[in-house]
Amino acid sequence: MTAQPTDDVAVALRGVRFSYGNGATWALDGVDLTVRAGERVCIVGPNGSGKSTLSRIVAGLAAPDAGTVTVLGERVFDGDAGPDPDAYRRARRGIGAVFQNPEDQLVTTVVEDDVAFGPENLGIAHDDIGRRIAEALQAVDMTESRAADPTVMSGGQQQRIAIAGTMAMHPAMVVFDEPTAMLDGAARAEVMAVLDSLQARGVTIVHITHHADETLRADRVIRMESGRIVSEGRPRRDDAARAASADQPHPPADGGDEPQPDSEPIIAVEHVFFTYPGQTSPVIDDLSLNIARGETVALMGHNGAGKTTLARLLCALERPDDGSITVAGVPVALARGNRSDTVRERRSGAAGTGHVRKPRMASRTQRRALRQHVGYVMQHPERQLFADTVAQDVAYGPRNQGLPEAAVREHVEWALQLLRIGHLADRSPFALSGGQQRLAAIAGVLAC
Template identity: 45%
Template sequence: MAAASNSHIDSQGGAVVRLSHVTLRYGDACALDDVSLEVPRGQRVCVLGANGSGKSTLASVICGLLAPDEGDVELVGEAVCAGGEPDLEAYRRARRGLGLVFQNPDDQIVTSVVADDVAFGPENLGLPRDEIRRRVERELKRVALTDYARADPSRMSGGQRQRVCIAGALAMEPQVLVLDEPSSLLDVRGREAILRVMSRLTAAGTTLVHVTHFMDEALQADRAIVMRAGRVVLDGAPREVFCSKNAELIDELGLEMPFELRLERARRALTAGGGAAKTAGAAGPVAAGRGVAGRGAGDARSNAAATAEAPAQASATAPLCSLDGVGYAYTPRSHALEGASFQVREGECCAIVGQTGSGKSTLLRLLCGLEAPDAGTVEVAGATTATKRGRRAVRHQVGYVMQHPERQLFAQTVEQDVTFGPRNMGLPAAEVARRVDHALDLVGLGAKKGFSPFELSGGQKRLAAIAGVLAMEPRLLVLDEPTAGLDPRGRTRLRELVADLRAHGVTIMQVTHSMEDAARADHVVVLDQSHVIADGTPTEVFSRANAGKLHACGLGLPRPLSYARELEDAGAPALGDPLTIEELAAALGPLAGAGDAASAAGDDPRDDGPRNGGPRSNVPEEVGA
């Protein structure tokens, strides 16, 4: 162990984080492999990479939660680890200047009252009571949870709990703040506000290390670090990392380019394939995009949803799920749902969207027969959930993947976990084995069947939980934020999986904060403050007539649609209502030449078109409720 007297090191050049040849292993697995980097004071760093690439482990080392097996670590002027030997006293001193927001908020919340949880860190710093109260009030206001100060976090939505954790970290006023996927469970308004908070923190001198799977968030950082198998493979300004010469490597790593460069690629594909002519009147190109380009890999809606025949077929089928005047309250003053009514037909893919705390997860629990409504009726496959017998019948028809999949994982291996459901159905061993192998192959975890589910990354745990439900071959598959925590490749795989299941007649209902995922559905239901405020096809729900309503409740539009409308507002010809990048590319037409977009190495993708893919909404400075 390093001597305490040698543990304090001046921050040469303003660096507050130094890692030198750091290696960290979990058993035989190498999570970090000879990583060396420095982070200057006040820098905003985004850490990118596929699930399992070592991002969260790196975050844990930087915030002082993990000590490496090899290498040196210096944090906020303290030499906390030398040659793989931790200095526990130096770690104790350093942690006073370090903050962390975990990927899963339930790993961080320690009390049963929101205000007490936010106060927990400042209290452990030994701050005066008045200062603690001031910080708690300030941070609750910053994350728009002032009205929830006395609430029980366990009764709040996942997004609200995530904001509690962010407030608690900010209340400690750390020199270095590490955020591991802080916006994964937040709605559009919440995500934008958290990004604004980050900008203000770095302007005030706070160093931020931001782990994310959203490439467009990285564009707002000073620096982007891309990891693969525990190693840093790209490190530089975002404009350098996302330049065209790295496009092939970005694809290979399972990531994606920012929106504007993906749009450029789609338009170049039209050029190479002799695609639609440039838009004059939008109907032709947009229609072509929906019929052909709209079914491209990854960004496509399901074939059934992308063709003209599918809506007619869906409307001809009987409702599989029906809600009529449904109400539910956790307490007499806390109404999670009021008067909710809509139907989902057999074979449809239905997206449920709404700001955090609007009642989405409660709605799913009612549909799965886990709760009985206080008012109204819920019917699934002909069974009502008003009685215990009816709820049991419903549970035989429904597969439910919860918001936090680790709550569903329990066995020693992934294979045993996925086997549990089919085996309890009394199926023959050969059929159980077939279903397990098929489900694991569908989610891309066939090679992980012998691993412990608790050794998987957050995104892989989600896929393992989905596999366990798919192995039971449910009639209705219910997914609560299925893409949260997944890398771009995982999100693409899940979208393709949903499209495949939909094509095989499985009815899909998913809660999502992604308007792009909602745009790929057949049917969209919008919740706001426990009420259904919109219900229809994506084109109907995201129409101009509903734009103000969606903005008022903290939601946005699909990126291609908001991009097109800003271009139109700036004087471009009418582009129709493109809901996917392929539709938008078809509406804009193929590129005339290499100079039409930021394709040259070193060009900044942020300078090509509307920043962040659409109009900037006038959201409040605090995070939306």
Template identity: 35%
Template sequence: MIHCTDIEFTYDGERLALAGVDLHVAPGEFVCILGGNGSGKSTLAKHLNALLLPDRGTVTVDGYDTAEPRDVYRIRSTAGMVFQNPDDQLVASLVEDDVAFGPENLGVETPELARRVRDALKQVGLVGFEKHETNALSGGQKQRVAIAGVLGMEPKILILDEASAMLDPRGCKGLMRVCRELNGRGMTVVMITHFMEEAAAADRVVVLDRGKVACNGAPRDVLVRTDVLAGLNLEVPFACDLSLKLREADVDVPVCVEEAPLVDAIAAVLGEGRQAEGPAGASAEPEGAAAHPQAAPQDGREGRPPCSGEGGAGADENAAIAFENVSFTYNPAKGKRKRAGKREGAEGPHPDWGNDPDAVWALRDVSFAIAPGEFFGIAGHTGSGKSTLIQHMNGILHPTCGRVLVEGRDVADKAQAARVRADVGVVFQYPEHQLFADTVYHDVAFGPRNLKLSDEEVDARVRESLALVGLDFDEIGNASPFELSGGQQRRVAFAGVLAMRPRILVLDEPVAGLDPAARRDFLTLIAGLHAQGRTVVMISHSMDNLAALCDRVLVLNEGRTFEVGTPGDVFLRAGELNGIGLGVPAAQRVANALRERGLPLPAGVLFDSASLAATLTGLAGGTAPARFGGAGGTR
């Protein structure tokens, strides 16, 4: 279906983005392409539907040469591509028009066009969103619209370039389910990803390094090569990491790349069917889980939600940030009207994707407080209100009712707005899109200059903030930010916010789209900024990152507060979190599965990889290496 033969490509005439790539994909094959940032993955993907042409070598798709102009239409009809950032490919103002754009340009007749739009939206869980404006959707919802637009073209080949980067855990599972179903019906799937668990589900894995194929083989052969992957800024799947830890401790389990076979192997080795021992118990649900009520869904109550003073907790005047009965709608007129009920035929939230298309309130009666110096995480399914919530923290948005206080100041007070925005630095999704100046220096200096600081103070802040994010002022200060690598651009955007010296740093999915090594670097950077005394608020779809870094986590569900508590409080509620599309950290997920198989793992403990390996080693009667640490405890 795809033949890439010794292809080379350069953007600037000097450095090869692709340096002799050979790649052959059979009809109906599911191939995953891995590689660090800058390895050539997206460049290769754009060759597969003739968006780019090789400087040397040949690319044929379903027998058509991409270099032949008369074949380009057929190639792009055959190979549908979803880009990493959905904003790069949304073209219409309404969801149904955007999904129809591709098949309409293929000449699909109107009755068939309507069917394709309907079926594509159903596949990505967006039935009911047909008339919604695309610019009002969340990042994850936009990505699903982009996926639907490609599915509506019914291509033979589906090319996904980091298409799951902005999806919540339920959305990632939904995307993989769609890919497997389409692949099962004969569609060829080429998926670029940084998530190793997605790669483990493919037929074959191809790893790129500096424009060349470094590894090529079945997932069970490629994804266990820890030394090779580490050198390529990649990591192994969690199941592989845990199985290698156990083997190192002389627990006789095979090296697995997927969790289900590893759970089977551990249960067999440690005695499947063992009954729980001791007071800790071994039930699948940890103690106390049943005591937590289910989150109230978006119930479509008529009229306004309660406003300030209608039964909510009072704001903490000493808090860094306090929300007091905050509700928000992007359509105030509709929010104030009484609703006669759901529209005819409404299906409510999709079980595999979530989101209610009839939801009026983006936030509904949200109250919480963040302590000074706290690392506060925010989780929630796509469209749950996370980005809307943080845009209230420095006055970008104002509550429809309720109030938000920053260090005791009401953000809706125009007299306080400038001080609030100086104290709260917000880094949006894809922060490199915040870059705009001709040099790195001028970009980072923009904020301090607007504070009317002296030239000397501006210069000092630019140098200081670039150093904080690990960039050399002398090396890149006079360079264009648009000539830097993606990771460097993201660091410059961070520096521009830090140059304002905010006491509170608010981050919206700061590591989305980064390779594993870059993710670790950025999370270490963020942890270091927090250690310096800053209050940090971070949105993330990674339950592992939230569990590892945060003091407390707020979970949103359909615009409401589901839970606010420590990672232990939150992630021990596995069943309920799965029900709202989030799930739990990988180690906890495996631990829960092993409890269900009868292993006596202690309840009330939030496991990480090391503590789970140590606990399982203890059950096997072995001795865990010192680097595993103890069995861990409740956070």
């Protein structure tokens, strides 16, 4: 039987404390929280404030170290008795969870199979599962993609599939931990429309977000700092507008110094094409650009526009189908043949006949030289973190480049202080918040 809220209370936390370091520091420190059934609550706060940890407690994915937790009428944790496994199992049947990266929640290569995964694990009758799949896909406007492969969809579509899989379980409550963090504006709007639909159905929503505008439809906004709830109240449009403005980049007061282009650009991309295996249309289509030394460039575009692909090409992590790429004087890729003839062949479709030879890639020695100039921070920092502590992780790059230990320590200290995470040096990178993990990953690149 699926757990349901009792007395109109979906979640009740009292004196909850949680530590990733055996009490050395507290990710949650004396949190009291009540969420009413059908309420839409947004939880905001800076990186490391405890938002994601709180979401895991509420979703029944982690037990605290102290306090009491009641979810959907089940006392799942009592400070004296500890966790109640049976109560957790009952409560989880009524809870859905959606996280930042939709790829991590996809379990099959067919949309309808992915949506069916949750209900099947709940032991729902086969005929009922079919109806739930249809209803959930219709609710997220993905009915026509029922037989499609979700692994090749855009981020917004993948997140809608993940939400559909949660909806198919008919949860009483859904916890969203920054579900739009990896999405562009259009995809964010798609996901927020689904949250509106869930709210209209009476589903309890706990939504962790960094986007101020996403709080406007909430019934209540809770702000966290240093593991504690510091304020709560109704969303206010003027607060959201100020926060949104603060998030926008502002030029220096003096206008800043314009980079002076050298005779040779630091990055040169000439007539580059790239198509992923199994696809017919290129994601990079005859792209040319130059970037000057010292210049700061923002790559913008919708999901699937080719931004990440271009970044990987610049780092020699992908091989272009055609064109030339030079980074810091290193020939990452060098086109073969006459440039105008090759572009004409690409445009006429001759590329698919094998008439166009792929560019010559950098040698091993050239790649080693490239690593001295280029660092790469991926979208998902947890995939770059592997050491026992943040300091050890940051030290890996400079140590791998053969720097003496004294220089390694100097580089690590400099990078940690630059990113203002020196206090996290001895912490496990896997016990950090998503924002702190990003800073640790960037520090590891800068330390090189």
